[in-house]
Amino acid sequence: MAIPKEIIRVSDAVWEIPRTYKEGMRVPGRIVATEKLLADFDDGAIDQLTNVAMLPGIVGYAYCMPDGHWGYGFPIGGLAAMDAGDGVISPGGIGFDVNCGMRLCLTNLSYEEIRPRLRELVDGLYERVPAGVGATGFVRMTRDEFRTVVERGARWCVKNGLGWEEDLERTEEAGCIAGADAAKISEKAIDRGYKQIGTLGSGNHYLEIQVAHRENVFDVELAKAFGITMPDQVVIMFHCGSRGFGHQVATDYLQVFLKVMDKKYGIRIVDRELACAPFRSPEGQDYFAAMKCAVNMSFVNRQVILHRIREVFSDVFGKDPTELGMHQVYDVAHNTAKLERHRVGDGERELLVHRKGATRAFGPGMAGLPEVYRSTGQPVIIGGSMETGSYLLAGVEGADSTYYTTAHGSGRTMSRTAARKRWHGRRLQEDMEARGIYVRTATWAGLAEEAGAAYKDIDEVIEATELAGISRRVAKLSPVGNVKG
Amino acid sequence: MDAIKARTPIGLITGSLGSGKTTLLRKILGQADRRYAVLMNEFGELPIDIEVIRGTNVEIAELVGGCVCCSLTGELEAAVEEILDRVHPEYILLEATGIAEADALVFEVEEKIPRVRLDSVVCVVDTDASIRFPSIGYAGRSQLRAADIVLINKIDLVTEAEIEMVVAQIREFNPGAAVLKTVRCAADVCVLFGLAIENRVRDIPVHGEGTFGSFAYAASALLDESRFREAVSLLPPSVFRAKGFVLFHDGGRLFNYVAGRAELEEFPAGGTELVFIGPKVEQDREAIGELLRGCEVR
Numbered sequence: 001m002a003i004p005k006e007i008i009r010v011s012d013a014v015w016e017i018p019r020t021y022k023e024g025m026r027v028p029g030r031i032v033a034t035e036k037l038l039a040d041f042d043d044g045a046i047d048q049l050t051n052v053a054m055l056p057g058i059v060g061y062a063y064c065m066p067d068g069h070w071g072y073g074f075p076i077g078g079l080a081a082m083d084a085g086d087g088v089i090s091p092g093g094i095g096f097d098v099n100c101g102m103r104l105c106l107t108n109l110s111y112e113e114i115r116p117r118l119r120e121l122v123d124g125l126y127e128r129v130p131a132g133v134g135a136t137g138f139v140r141m142t143r144d145e146f147r148t149v150v151e152r153g154a155r156w157c158v159k160n161g162l163g164w165e166e167d168l169e170r171t172e173e174a175g176c177i178a179g180a181d182a183a184k185i186s187e188k189a190i191d192r193g194y195k196q197i198g199t200l201g202s203g204n205h206y207l208e209i210q211v212a213h214r215e216n217v218f219d220v221e222l223a224k225a226f227g228i229t230m231p232d233q234v235v236i237m238f239h240c241g242s243r244g245f246g247h248q249v250a251t252d253y254l255q256v257f258l259k260v261m262d263k264k265y266g267i268r269i270v271d272r273e274l275a276c277a278p279f280r281s282p283e284g285q286d287y288f289a290a291m292k293c294a295v296n297m298s299f300v301n302r303q304v305i306l307h308r309i310r311e312v313f314s315d316v317f318g319k320d321p322t323e324l325g326m327h328q329v330y331d332v333a334h335n336t337a338k339l340e341r342h343r344v345g346d347g348e349r350e351l352l353v354h355r356k357g358a359t360r361a362f363g364p365g366m367a368g369l370p371e372v373y374r375s376t377g378q379p380v381i382i383g384g385s386m387e388t389g390s391y392l393l394a395g396v397e398g399a400d401s402t403y404y405t406t407a408h409g410s411g412r413t414m415s416r417t418a419a420r421k422r423w424h425g426r427r428l429q430e431d432m433e434a435r436g437i438y439v440r441t442a443t444w445a446g447l448a449e450e451a452g453a454a455y456k457d458i459d460e461v462i463e464a465t466e467l468a469g470i471s472r473r474v475a476k477l478s479p480v481g482n483v484k485g
Numbered sequence: 486m487d488a489i490k491a492r493t494p495i496g497l498i499t500g501s502l503g504s505g506k507t508t509l510l511r512k513i514l515g516q517a518d519r520r521y522a523v524l525m526n527e528f529g530e531l532p533i534d535i536e537v538i539r540g541t542n543v544e545i546a547e548l549v550g551g552c553v554c555c556s557l558t559g560e561l562e563a564a565v566e567e568i569l570d571r572v573h574p575e576y577i578l579l580e581a582t583g584i585a586e587a588d589a590l591v592f593e594v595e596e597k598i599p600r601v602r603l604d605s606v607v608c609v610v611d612t613d614a615s616i617r618f619p620s621i622g623y624a625g626r627s628q629l630r631a632a633d634i635v636l637i638n639k640i641d642l643v644t645e646a647e648i649e650m651v652v653a654q655i656r657e658f659n660p661g662a663a664v665l666k667t668v669r670c671a672a673d674v675c676v677l678f679g680l681a682i683e684n685r686v687r688d689i690p691v692h693g694e695g696t697f698g699s700f701a702y703a704a705s706a707l708l709d710e711s712r713f714r715e716a717v718s719l720l721p722p723s724v725f726r727a728k729g730f731v732l733f734h735d736g737g738r739l740f741n742y743v744a745g746r747a748e749l750e751e752f753p754a755g756g757t758e759l760v761f762i763g764p765k766v767e768q769d770r771e772a773i774g775e776l777l778r779g780c781e782v783r
Contacts, residue, residue: 048622048623051620072624096584271620272614272618273623416589417592420592
């Protein structure tokens with residue numbers, strides 16, 4: 001299957017697949033992409049996008065972001081807003097790694113200052129932030145404490161000395177999404193989660209020391225508002241999620257939904273990976289409350305990791321993290337479903353916005369943004385491949401067509417297995433080191449999965465989001481040290 | 486001198502949520518002719534004895550009849566090593582979760598766990614669900630593509646024409662896989678995991694496929710390795726599985742063949758003894774015999 005011939009160009013970087021393309025589509029499908037990205041777009045993702053367009057209650061369009069590719073049920077990079085009254089909720093539209101997301105932390109150090117200590121920093125981070133599949137964290141808690149933690153979110157960390165008060169307001173949902181109910185999660189999910197707080201995980205999860213080179217700052221004013229004020233300033237970006245916990249929550253409810261979807265609610269879908277339930281049904285509400293526990297667990301995880309990062313920098317430089325200017329810029333969530341109000345046609349509607357491998361990008365003035373970013377729009381943290389660099393963007397006005405949503409990364413072009421067969425982790429590490437990027441990894445094969453060439457061109461992805469009017473460039477960040485999960 | 490010990494075979498069971506993987510495991514354990522270790526994500530519905538031993542990477546529970554069931558708590562690679570050292574199974578069965586990317590799992594087993602040998606990959610397909618959800622998703626495709634054998638299960642819930650539609654769909658993703666039609670996963674262990682085929686040269690009834698036949702081939706002469714490898718690539722599609730020992734001039738090998746995928750492994754075999762199994766495989770007995778005799782070094 002190639003790109004459907006029915007596809008219509010709507011604007012510079014927005015393409016539409018009409019409802020007539022496939023029987024059962026309730027809304028058209030839309031892809032955000034430059035011409036170049038579209039030419040190589042994953043046809044599996046396009047097929048999935050048009051399946052998503054068939055889900056009951058979907059409003060507007062089924063969207064795929066420019067970094068989109070094939071995923072479980074929805075494409076990764078998928079966006080679908082369901083009517084909060086008669087729409088469905090689907091775990092495949094949220095992802096298994098619930099609220100995997102990005103956090104960005106500043107320093108007042110320059111690249112020159114950290115260069116002699118880079119190995120020490122990366123080795124320290126590698127030791128203090130456990131990585132890999134079965135990694136367990138340093139925060140010890142009982143299963144009952146874990147239940148409390150997933151209901152309270154990152155505030156629990158701050159209360160326990162694992163964060164700063166200001167971190168909370170600089171986190172989506174202030175680090176705690178309301179309505180999380182631990183009574184809705186299984187024992188198995190708790191088993192998988194309660195030892196994992198403070199761990200990176202495996203796959204595409206990583207922690208990176210990056211530099212904002214002067215020539216890579218595209219909007220000096222916005223960069224300044226986000227805290228990037230000096231030449232070659234060092235920042236720390238990391239990507240991780242809810243680990244085995246979120247995975248188990250999704251698996252539990254997929255099984256529930258498969259049982260009731262058709263028999264109880266008469267919902268017919270074409271791909272069982274899109275299993276769903278009416279949002280207002282008891283099963284849908286239970287999953288929503290359980291999923292929120294995973295959202296909170298993930299905020300807690302990133303909060304604890306930030307605390308460890310501050311400790312490592314503080315130890316290496318012999319200064320307090322506040323003296324090192326280690327303020328959090330923001331924390332964004334990738335895999336969520338949230339109730340939001342957006343303009344649809346002439347009115348406003350309450351929508352359940354499924355973002356899977358997509359980032360919320362609120363524009364200036366929107367409710368839900370902290371005071372510091374009220375006039376700038378939301379900071380959007382985009383993780384590129386570990387070789388090619390990442391971006392800091394800002395949300396813009398008028399992005400209501402995508403319900404204020406943009407890309408989340410650069411997007412895979414080949415499977416993990418294909419990448420493992422093609423590259424060798426140890427050699428890749430040597431190559432990267434020769435280019436001034438020091439890497440520590442839990443497994444060589446895991447490193448090979450993340451080779452830069454296994455991803456789309458990040459610059460092109462960012463270009464597409466700007467052309468589509470859903471986010472704008474602030475700065476590009478270049479990696480110098482990396483801990484790979 | 487220690488005899489070369491053959492690596493422990495490992496069989497993978499994949500399939501979407503609710504397709505019948507646990508049912509299949511129960512059937513296999515019910516017919517168990519060896520000491521199996523079943524490695525799964527969680528114990529689920531298997532009949533577990535009360536005592537569970539907590540290991541570092543697995544929890545191990547004894548089953549009635551000497552087999553063990555292991556629930557994964559750590560990393561796969563380490564868990565398999567732990568099982569090998571602690572319970573010395575003759576065969577490991579790995580049940581993948583319904584959302585697993587099977588190709589990644591196959592890669593993991595083949596490349597990262599040198600002490601086991603991938604024996605066969607069985608994908609369980611829920612035929613009824615395949616009709617209700619005609620579009621095959623991400624995990625589904627990877628499971629079909631990685632399979633040696635596809636068990637199309639729950640065929641009692643659909644029509645003949647629908648079964649054919651499902652088979653055609655499977656063929657789109659994996660033209661080479663052997664396809665078996667079953668109800669409640671009623672398949673012979675020996676067909677799926679090639680166990681003890683050498684002791685069971687007999688007809689095996691397989692639901693919906695008529696009867697599986699088998700025959701043995703033995704040779705006293707040495708076989709030429711390159712000619713043998715070529716002969717294997719020419720085996721007709723009626724051969725579903727083959728297994729046994731081969732003796733080349735530089736020593737013996739353990740031979741394992743599943744639906745087109747062949748493996749030779751060093752093994753102290755004293756001669757060549759092979760068993761072929763498959764639907765109507767006897768019809769090709771002469772031709773296969775001819776192929777093999779062509780490999781004998783005279």
